[in-house]
Amino acid sequence: MSVHWEKSQETEEQIHVLIVDSHRPFAEGTRALLSSEPRIVISGIAGDEDSCLNFLRHSVPDVVLLDFYLQDISGLDLMDKIKAAHPDVKAILMVEQSQEGYVLAASRKGAEGLLLKTCAVEELIQAVLSVSKGGVYFSPSPLTFSQVEIDFHDLHFPAKPAEVLKRLLTPREKEIMGLLTKPLHNREIAAVLGITARAAHLQVKIILLKFGINTRLEAVLSWAYVDE
Structure with missing residues (x-):
């Protein structure tokens, strides 16, 4: 589509x-x-x-x-x-x-x-x-384009409820978040998932974009509320 x-x-x-x-x-x-x-x-x-x-x-x-x-x-x-x-x-x-x-x-x-x-x-x-x-x-x-726009606007909020964060991530991205909490670096994440370090870096960047934050630490702290 x-x-x-x-x-x-x-x-x-x-x-x-x-x-x-x-x-x-x-x-x-x-x-x-x-x-x-x-x-x-x-x-x-x-x-x-x-x-x-x-x-x-x-x-x-x-x-x-x-x-x-x-x-x-x-x-x-x-x-x-x-x-x-x-x-x-x-x-x-x-x-x-x-x-x-x-x-x-x-x-x-x-x-x-x-x-x-x-x-x-x-x-x-x-x-x-x-x-x-x-x-x-x-x-x-x-997604339909309207859904992309809804998610896009959601990302402007600095803080999101746990259910919103969980909805934003794909199963692979949830797996990466689990590895970030270990904590593992991009090369270590890549080794676990069988992907390149560059691909791991971009996957992490996409997660930060979805959360509307700038650092891995913020992502880990935000995910702690989801994982409770």
Whole structure:
């Protein structure tokens, strides 16, 4: 299920897109797919934070396609830097698997879209066209868009009842919270769960976003009320 809306149907002009992905073959493949749409122009490809920010010093695209898991920085953090310098740039995050936390984190951080890397070319093109016109495009979404918005507003409250915190987390995230209370560091959490340290870091970050807090200690203290 996809969630999208378009703000307007004004006269269409060419849309300039920057692709940021650590995996060069995927980036080149994405360039080839988007190039089939005459309204889209690929301005460039960047493989890491430095090359992305250097590119933006000389040319500002309309839309940036961002890998959620870059090698040197998370896509969320890089998106923050891009939007701080260029607020009008639209960002679409690309993920390898569908998780509610990705949608929630991306929407709260201000992304205009989120797509699976395995999405059809038609959907990829539609997402770029939609966000370039001021719309949003999240696909797939485990939640309806209204539910995402409700959770998003919930996160603005500094303190949440235990039942709200419990509702916000997936079973995997609850498992991670249990490991955080041990306490374990990201590499130790990664070893227990059989994932990379980078993936563990992003999972913890998503939990902090859901709780609306900034530190692991705050998360542990908040979880203590849930686990009673």
